[in-house]
Amino acid sequence: MxxxxxxxxNGFELPVYGxxxxxxxxxxxxxxxxxxxxxxxxxxxxxxxxxxFDAAESYGNGHAEExxxxxMRDFDRDMLFIASKVSAWNQGYNDLKxxxxxxxxxxxxxxxxxxLLHRYPIPxxxxxxxxxxxxxxxxxxxxxxxxxxxxSVNRFKEAQKHTRNKIVCNQVHxxxxxxxxxxxxxxxxxxxxxxMLVAWxxxxxxxxLPPAPLISELAEKYGKTPAQIMIDWLISQDxxxxxxxxxxxxxxxxxLGAIGWNMxxxxxxxxxxxxxxxxxxxxxxxMDFAADVAVQAAFPT
Numbered sequence: 001m002x003x004x005x006x007x008x009x010n011g012f013e014l015p016v017y018g019x020x021x022x023x024x025x026x027x028x029x030x031x032x033x034x035x036x037x038x039x040x041x042x043x044x045x046x047x048x049x050x051x052x053f054d055a056a057e058s059y060g061n062g063h064a065e066e067x068x069x070x071x072m073r074d075f076d077r078d079m080l081f082i083a084s085k086v087s088a089w090n091q092g093y094n095d096l097k098x099x100x101x102x103x104x105x106x107x108x109x110x111x112x113x114x115x116l117l118h119r120y121p122i123p124x125x126x127x128x129x130x131x132x133x134x135x136x137x138x139x140x141x142x143x144x145x146x147x148x149x150x151x152s153v154n155r156f157k158e159a160q161k162h163t164r165n166k167i168v169c170n171q172v173h174x175x176x177x178x179x180x181x182x183x184x185x186x187x188x189x190x191x192x193x194x195x196m197l198v199a200w201x202x203x204x205x206x207x208x209l210p211p212a213p214l215i216s217e218l219a220e221k222y223g224k225t226p227a228q229i230m231i232d233w234l235i236s237q238d239x240x241x242x243x244x245x246x247x248x249x250x251x252x253x254x255x256l257g258a259i260g261w262n263m264x265x266x267x268x269x270x271x272x273x274x275x276x277x278x279x280x281x282x283x284x285x286x287m288d289f290a291a292d293v294a295v296q297a298a299f300p301t
Contacts, residue, residue, distance in 0.1 A: 001049040003259060006241055009194050012145055012168040015081065016235040017259055018052025019045045019252075020200060020243040025060030025067045034247075035067060041247040042071035046080070048256065054171075054198075054243045055107075056085035056118055057099050065106035073108065082107065083114035085149060091121035096133040100142070116147040116171060119285070120155050131162040138165050147171065147198075152287045153189045167195065171243075173282040174199035176215070176230050176275045177208060183280045184287055191239045199234050199242040201284070203227055203255075212276050218267055224257060231258035236268050 003015040024038045025031060042053070053072075055065045065084060072080055084107070090099040104110065115137060121130050137143040147169040148159055160167050170190060174181045174197070181187045181197065190197040203209070211219070211226035219226045234242045235258065246252050281287075 001256060001259070003049050003051065006196065006239065008166075008168060008196060010166055010168070012166075012196065014169070014196055014198070014241050015050070015052045016241045017050070017231070017256065018054055018081070018083075018241070018243040019050050020245040021053065021055045021064040021068060022059055022200075022245050024245065024247070025063030028058070028061065030061045030063040032063065038067050038247060039071045041249070041252075042068060043074075044249050045252060046072070046075050048249075048252065051079060052081040052083070052243065054083045054085075055103075056087070057090070057103055057106075058085070058087045058118065062102065062106050065103055069106055069108040077109060081113045082109060083116060083147075084112060085116040085118040088117070088119040088122045088125075091117060091130040091133075092125050093129045093133045096130060097136075100137060104142075111141065112143050114145045114147055114169070115143045116149050116169075117151075117159070118149050120148075120151055120159070127159055128162045131159060135164050145169075147196075150282075150285045150287060151186075152184055153186055156186075156189070156195075169196035169198050171198040171200060172287075173201055173284055174234065174240075175202050175204055175208065176212075176233055176271055177204060177277060178279050178282055180279075180281050180287055182272070186287075187237075187240070191237075195239065197240045199240060200244075202231050202234055202242045202244050214271065214274055214276070218263065218271070221267075222261075222263060225254055227251075227254055228258040229263070231255055232261065232263055233268060233271050235259070236262040236265075 003017055005013045005015050007013040053068055055068050084103050086096055086099045134146045145168045149171040151170055172181050215226045215229050218229050234240050
């Protein structure tokens, strides 16, 4: 199937649904025990129309990038949208450049469609230095677009202040249950400033199933599965797209049933207002910077 895209005024375009590679190839350390299965899953996603693939240098200590590189050898690179991320502790000028070179080698490509800061740089690394390196990668034709992850509005503005290029997206934890981006006005800022919000964990790693009664009611109304309702709730909103990790093709095909239609605006707002047990902060990467640094120190993923 063809995955629809959303487009910013500057021409940046992103599919509404992409495949995230977190935990493919390991967590903090490389794990090659499932390589054949993971490569097959990535290639099956490509065969089913997915073009946006999201990796990071920290995923499996770079092995996720290697898996993606192996998987896309038999596909037309120019038809794919490849994104990867540089870790917060590697965002000094020289370290960022080295990280980027390693990422290209892992992927077996000579450019990235999107390069993101995985978090705001750790204390001691000036954001000016980070963004200077990102600007140079664009000027050299090695990166087409730059983005960020898990940034509050103030930190997004600070990063944007120090780059000549538009930061096209903020990749954040957002789903029917976790609403930090609403409470901290990140969603509102993206929508008002022509920035794409890329929602990760749209199904909270399956923990939103079995569904709340409201989701079941809407699934019956639209003739969709609960997972499709929860994904469509995201992509029915302006400037919002999503990425999800799955190696299970049945789950992937179910997720793709969320695409090609949009629920009514009143149902989008009903879920926003009535979904039970809403959480105001991410349980994985909260936007409070001090907490984020503590998480990095304990779990450098």
